[in-house]
Amino acid sequence: MTMQGSxxxxxxxxxxxxxxxxxxxxxxIGVTLSSEPxxxxxxxxxTTINGEYLPTYAGENDxxxxxxxxxxxxxxxxxxxxxxxxxxxxxxKALLFLAHWCPHCQKEVPxxxxxxxxxxxxxxxxxxxxxxxxxxxxxxxxxxxxxxxxGWSETQIYDTxxxxxxxxxxxxxxxxxxxxxxxxxxxxxxxxxxxxxxGPLLIQLANQ
Amino acid sequence: xxxxxxFNTLFGFMxxxxxxxxxxIFYLYITKRTFSKLITEQFLNxxxxxxxxSAIGSLIYSEVVGFIPCKYCWYQRYLMYPIALVLIASYFKxxxxxxxxxxxxxxxxxxxxxxxxxxxxxxxACALDVPCSLRYVDIFGFISxxxxxxxxxxxxxxxxxxxxxxxxxxSE
Numbered sequence: 001m002t003m004q005g006s007x008x009x010x011x012x013x014x015x016x017x018x019x020x021x022x023x024x025x026x027x028x029i030g031v032t033l034s035s036e037p038x039x040x041x042x043x044x045x046x047t048t049i050n051g052e053y054l055p056t057y058a059g060e061n062d063x064x065x066x067x068x069x070x071x072x073x074x075x076x077x078x079x080x081x082x083x084x085x086x087x088x089x090x091x092x093k094a095l096l097f098l099a100h101w102c103p104h105c106q107k108e109v110p111x112x113x114x115x116x117x118x119x120x121x122x123x124x125x126x127x128x129x130x131x132x133x134x135x136x137x138x139x140x141x142x143x144x145x146x147x148x149x150x151g152w153s154e155t156q157i158y159d160t161x162x163x164x165x166x167x168x169x170x171x172x173x174x175x176x177x178x179x180x181x182x183x184x185x186x187x188x189x190x191x192x193x194x195x196x197x198x199g200p201l202l203i204q205l206a207n208q
Numbered sequence: 209x210x211x212x213x214x215f216n217t218l219f220g221f222m223x224x225x226x227x228x229x230x231x232x233i234f235y236l237y238i239t240k241r242t243f244s245k246l247i248t249e250q251f252l253n254x255x256x257x258x259x260x261x262s263a264i265g266s267l268i269y270s271e272v273v274g275f276i277p278c279k280y281c282w283y284q285r286y287l288m289y290p291i292a293l294v295l296i297a298s299y300f301k302x303x304x305x306x307x308x309x310x311x312x313x314x315x316x317x318x319x320x321x322x323x324x325x326x327x328x329x330x331x332x333a334c335a336l337d338v339p340c341s342l343r344y345v346d347i348f349g350f351i352s353x354x355x356x357x358x359x360x361x362x363x364x365x366x367x368x369x370x371x372x373x374x375x376x377x378x379s380e
Contacts, residue, residue, distance in 0.1 A: 013250045017257060020225060028218035032210055102334035103325070103343065133336065137212065137274060139346050172333040191333030 042134060042142060043158040045077030049167045054177075056169040057188055066185045071095075071177065072167045076130075076157040079144045084157055088183050092125040092205050097165055097175035100131065100146050101138035104192050108174045109150045115199045116153060122206035124181075132159035132170070180208045212273055219265055220347035223356045226258065226363045233366040237373060248374040252298065255308055255367035259292035262360035269344070269353065278340040280321040284357045287314040291364060308368035311361040318358030325352055 051072030058065040071093075075085040086093060096112065098105040112127070121127055129152060131143040140146050147156055159165055168177050171190060178186040178201070186208060193201070233251070242248070266285055269275045277285065291311055298304035324340045345353050 010250075010253070013253055020222075024218050024221040024225070027221050028214050031217045032214040035210065035213055099334060101343070104332050104334055137344075139343055170336065172335050174333070 042160055043077040043079055043081045043144060045081050045083050045158075047074065047076040047159060047161060047163045049074045049163055051167075053167045054169040054185065054188075057171045057175070057190055059190070062188050066169070066188055069185050071179045071183045071185055073183065074157075074164050074167065076159055076164060078158070079147070079156055084155055086126075086128055086157070088181075090124075090181055092181050092186075092208055093177075093179040093183065094125055094127045094202060094205060095130060095168065095177040095179070096127065097130045097132055097159075097168065097170050097173060097177070098143070099133040099173040100140045100143035101133075101135060102173040105174045106140065106146075108192055109147070109152065111195055112198055113151055113153065115202070117151075119199055121154065122203050124206045125202060127154040127202070129154060129156045130159050130164055131156060132162050132165040133173070134158070134160055178205050180205075215265075215268060215273060216345050216347050219345075219356055220351045222261070223347075223351055223359045226359050229254070230359070230363045230366045233363075233370050237366070237370045240377075242374045242377045245378050248371060248378060251367045251371040251374070252295075252305055255305070255364045255371065256292075256295045256298070258360055258363045258367070259288065259295050259308075259311075262357065262364075263289050263292040265356070275344045275353075280317065280324065280340045281353065284314055284317050284321065284354070284361075287311070287317065288357065288360065295364075305368060305371065308364050311364040311368070314361035315358050315365060318354045318361060321354035322352070322358065325354060 049072050051070060053072060054069055055065050073085065073087040075083050075087075078084045086095070096108070098109065100106075109129075116127070129147065131147070134143055135141070143158070144156070157164070165175075168175075169188070173190070174192065176187075176189045176193065178188070180186050186205065263285075266277075266281075266288065270277055287310060291308060291314070294304050294307040298307075321340060325343050343352050345351070345356075
């Protein structure tokens with residue numbers, strides 16, 4: 001009797017588990033088949049870099065490594081697949097390297113846009129978002145939809161092969177590179193900038 | 209077929225089911241309710257199933273879907289895989305089930321990984337390679353891989369805790 005009872009309880013356990021698994025599979029298949037496929041293509045166009053690559057970002061010691069070095073000029077596709085160039089044009093540059101999947105970038109972008117919406121972009125500087133390390137297997141893809149949702153109003157370039165990121169010594173996101181009017185490095189910073197720091201930094205850059 | 213969405217939905221569903229079952233088990237433990245020996249054994253079977261399913265699920269995400277485990281994913285794997293193997297071995301040597309208590313460490317590890325994914329501890333930056341702040345999976349806005357792992361660990365712990373208690377009650 002005990003053996004039969006044991007077999008019966010085990011069988012019920014297995015049946016219960018199997019039913020749960022089948023329900024789970026049914027839900028998963030149903031959701032998968034009924035969802036819209038993510039088919040958004042990335043902006044297309046060739047990326048070009050001119051000039052010597054900057055050394056890899058050196059963290060707290062980076063001011064001793066990179067300040068004063070010339071930043072390479074580059075061009076790449078924007079959100080409409082039009083080729084946009086970053087070159088010497090009399091304006092200082094604030095380059096913001098972003099990864100769509102990085103939660104810190106997701107926090108940084110609306111803060112920066114908020115400052116732009118509030119005080120405007122100071123005269124004499126250009127803010128350029130460079131979407132890099134693009135991976136369709138990670139969340140918040142595609143990056144151009146993300147920047148559109150955030151209302152990003154400034155130039156955006158899509159660095160699909162990470163060439164621009166490599167040229168500027170990127171090691172982590174978000175990554176700021178500030179260039180003066182001659183495109184020499186003033187500063188590089190990785191990670192979220194403290195809120196309230198970005199606005200004064202941009203104004204300081206404009207006054208260089 | 210989008211296999212990422214398929215597995216996310218399947219594992220997300222199983223995670224939510226596990227929460228309900230775990231809450232029920234803790235309720236049974238707190239209210240000191242016991243059952244027959246045959247039913248009590250099913251709690252150990254459940255812990256074994258959850259450990260095995262969690263281990264297999266993590267392998268599916270890395271080997272089939274292609275997600276690269278970060279450092280803390282590996283730490284949780286170092287705990288879950290032995291727990292699964294030892295609990296399976298407890299079919300043959302009953303006292304081995306107590307190894308399931310190690311899952312509590314795994315649960316706290318998962319909690320810390322969740323903290324990292326929500327912006328803690330990494331200096332406000334995402335590393336270029338495979339940062340542990342990276343969220344590969346985000347089901348219903350809050351179920352990520354460490355949430356699933358943590359759910360597995362706490363479920364195993366609850367089932368082993370109750371099984372250990374109920375087993376002693378029955379033998380008295």
